[in-house]
Amino acid sequence: MIRFEQVSVTYEGTAEPALHGVDLAVPEGELCLLVGPSGVGKSTLLGTVSGLVPHFTGGILHGRVTVAGRDTRTHKPRELADVVGTVGQDPLAHFVTDTVEDELAYGMESIGLAPDVMRRRVEETLDLLGLAALRDRPIATLSGGQQQRVAIGSVLTPHPRVLVLDEPTSALDPGAAEEVLAVLQRLVHDLGTTVLMAEHRLERVVQYADRVLLLPAPGAPPLLGDPAEVMGFSPVHPPVVALGKLARWSPLPLTVRDARRRAGPLRERLGTVTDAPQQAASPEPAPSPQRAAQADRLTVRRGRAEVLRGIGLTVRSGEAVALMGRNGAGKSTLLNTLVGMHEPAAGSVRLGPLGGTAVVPHRTRPAELLHHIGLVPQEPRDLLYADTVGAECEAADTDADAAPGTCRALVTRLLPDVPDATHPRDLSEGQRLALALAVVLTAAPPLLLLDEPTRGLDYAAKARLVGILRELAGSGHAIILATHDVELAAELAHRVVIMAEGEIVADGPASEVVTASPAFAPQTAKILAPHRWLTVPQIRAALTARDATAEPTPPASEVTE
Structure with missing residues (x-):
């Protein structure tokens, strides 16, 4: 279905090619997962399939890419639209209409489908992606995750033979991501659709892949093979694979279920390790009692709708708090209110320590506010x-x-x-x-806010980010991150706050909140339950400490009956 013949891409002003020596084929009716560190050319490779490279991005394309027999060098993206559906990393760049239903219909209008066919397919897609309640909503009012689902739906309605997806679950909550991946699996298995997908959150998708295409380094030739085999030497891999390597399981597991079946001996070894502070999500000292920010009975309205209702939240210096919840729960609105972008309809927001001069965000000049609080948006x-x-x-x-x-x-x-x-x-x-x-x-800033900070980051980049944020927390900075990345919350957060429908429904230590919720538990916690281990580095450190203090086995000659 997709054929690469000695494909290389070089952009203007660069000495080295962004993509080099790609010579392989992706068969019809397979889900092929494209993996590799950030910056190795994954988006470029996807762009060559849709025709965006080089017709839209520029650069020089060497070799040939064919999709369903069409040469992308001679067919522009609009001439491939009936066979290739593409969703990039940024859904906002994808939209051409104002409302959800219009966006789902636009692609079909462009290729001249009959109105009755368009109506049926719109309804099918609304149901498949859980968008029926949003059909009349302006796209600009949707959350980032809702916009991502609309973008995916808009390329599904023309029923393309090939889907090219760049980070399709990056902005989705765990439940919505599972729904989207289930839809993709149905398209592959039932309709024979070919899916080529790049994704950094491998813990979500690797078990669905028929093949994995690895780009190991910039300019290096790709490797295509069985998922378990490729994960064995891939520089990027999910926690379940990292745990399998630590435990020396062969073949490596790709799913929580497979890992749990083999984890009995590991659970027994860990059972001898007393529950202790080393199992906490973050190894830094406990947060100080000094307040960094406080929301008291906070209510925020958009038009007549209350998007935040009675929020009470206190964050202290040195504390890392993960805001979690389904798309549209109000996480981004809460961050934007803390940074002064929304004026409360009721209640209050204060920055700074108790007893000091309180800072009211929406009444403070931006030039002054950036020294109190900083926001990294989606x-x-x-x-x-x-x-x-x-x-x-x-x-x-x-x-x-x-x-x-x-x-x-x-x-x-x-x-x-x-x-x-x-x-x-x-x-x-x-x-x-x-x-x-x-x-x-x-x-x-003493208080740092991050909205989906790991979107588009590979595991190495995420580790560097976690290292920097831990240093900031250790030096007294407070951190609030709105995230769907359960592995990030397990690595970094002292507390997890779960939101739903504009309200806080859970607030507590990370190890307690995430392990009590199947939706928000990291892979390691699911595999080793009922033990409250959250990450593979915690387990490695605990086993190393256990083995170092274990009594050595005496030689056979010294063993008496």
Whole structure:
């Protein structure tokens, strides 16, 4: 169905190709998962299938890509629209209409389907993706995850033979992600649709893949093979694979179910380790009693609708809090209110310690507010306006009154090997997010807010992010992150707050809240339940400590009957 013949792509102004030596075929009716570290050319490879590369992005394409027999060099994206459906990392860039139902119908109108066929397919797609209640809603009023589902639905309605998806579950809550992946599996199994999908959250998708296509490094040739085999040497892999490597299981498990079947001996070994602070989600000292922010009976309205109702939340210095909940629960609205973008309809928001001068966000000038609180939004481009990475760093230093080079040092930690001359638009979604985070961190705000901070980040980049955030928490910064990434919450959060319908429904220590919820439990917790282990590094450290203190077995000659 998809054939790559010695494909390489080189962009203007770059010495090395973004993609090199791709020569393989993806058969019809398979789900092929594209994996690899950030910046290795995954989005470029997907773009060659849809025709966006090079017709839209520019650059030089060597070799040939054919889809259902059509050469993408001679067929522009609109000439491939009936066979290839594409959803990129940014759903907002995908939309051309204002409402959900119109967006689902637009692609079919473009290829001239009959009205009765269009009506039936719109209804089918609304039901498949759980969008029926949103059919008349303006797209601009939807949450990021809801917009992602609409974007996926809009390419499903024309019934393409090939789906090209770039991070399709990155903005979805665990339940919505499972629904979307179940739909994709049905399309593959029942209709023979070919799906080529890039995704960093491998814990969600690797078990659904028929094959895995690995791009190991920039410019390196790809490897295509069985998922378990490829995961064995892939530089990026989900926690279930990391746990399998630690326990030396062969073949490596790809699902929680397979891992649980083999985890009995490991659970027994861990059962001898007394529950202790090393099992906490974050190894940093406990948060201080000093308040960083407080919301008291906070209510926020949009029009006549109450999107936040009676929120009571206190965050203390040195504390990392994960906000979780389904799409549309109010997480982003709460962050935006804390940073002053919404005025409360009732209740109050205060920043700063008790007894000090309280800061009311919506009444504080932005130039002053950035020294109290910083927000990294879901769309990092909202913070980026310069022509180069270097110019962004210089502007951030100036705005924050920081020493020259402060922002650049943060960028270097988060984005190794990204030159100053690179334009932000040429960065991947994950790289732009890391740049926006560095811009916000330049002012060293006492309270840092992050909205879906791991969108587009691979496991290595996520580990670097966790390291920086842990250092910030350890030095007294408070952190609130709205996330659907249960593995991130397990790695970083001291507390987890779960929201639903604009209200807080759970608030407590991370190890208690996430293990009590099947939807928000990380893979490690599911595998080793009822023990409250959350991450593979915790287990590795505990086993190392256990083995170091275990009494050595005496030689056989010293054993008496």
